[in-house]
Amino acid sequence: MTGAAYLFPTFPMRQADFDPACVPGFAAALDRRAADAARTIPITASTFTRYPPGAEMPSAEATRHAHYACYLENLAMADLWSARAPACGTAAAYSMGLFPLLAFAGATTFDDGLRLMDAIVTATLEVVPAGDYAMGVIVGLTRDDVQTRISARHPAL
Helix, strand or coil: CCCEEEEECCCCCCCCCCCHHHCCCHHHHHHHHHHHHCCCCCCCHHHHCCCCCCCCCCCHHHHHHHHHHHHHHHHHHHHHHHHHCCCEEEEEECHHHHHHHHHHCCCCCHHHHHHHHHHHHHHHHHHCCCCCCCCCCCCCCCHHHHHHHHHHHCCCC
C-alpha cells in the first residue's frame, strides 16, 4: 500500500467538546465546503449544532442537519489532509462516512453525494421508528458468515 489511509468519518467531530479551532485551517476549509453545499441544501445555524452526550434526541430536521455537518466536516478534513499528507492510497467508510468518501474518491460529485446522503437520511427517518439506533458496516464477511455468528449467539434470530 502506498500513501495515506483515510477513514470517513475522519474522527468524532460530532462530539460536543470538539473545538474546530484545535485543527489549524479546519474552520476555513469547513466554511468553503459549507458555501459549496449552500447551492444544494439549506445551511442554517443549526447545521453545526453539537449535542452533549445524553441530550434529548433531536428532531428529524436537526438529524438531517447533523448529517449535512458530518458530510461537510469530513470533506473539509480530507481537504486539509490531502494538502498536508501523502496522497491517499486507501480510503474506508463507516456509517454515514460512506457519502463523503464517495465524493472524496470521485465516485460522485460533491453535490450528488450530498443529495444521495439526504435521500438516504430522509428515507431512514420515514421508515425507522423514533428511538436510538446506530448504523455500521461489516467488511470481509459474507452474509452467511454474519448469519452463522448471529445464530450462534441468538438462536431465535
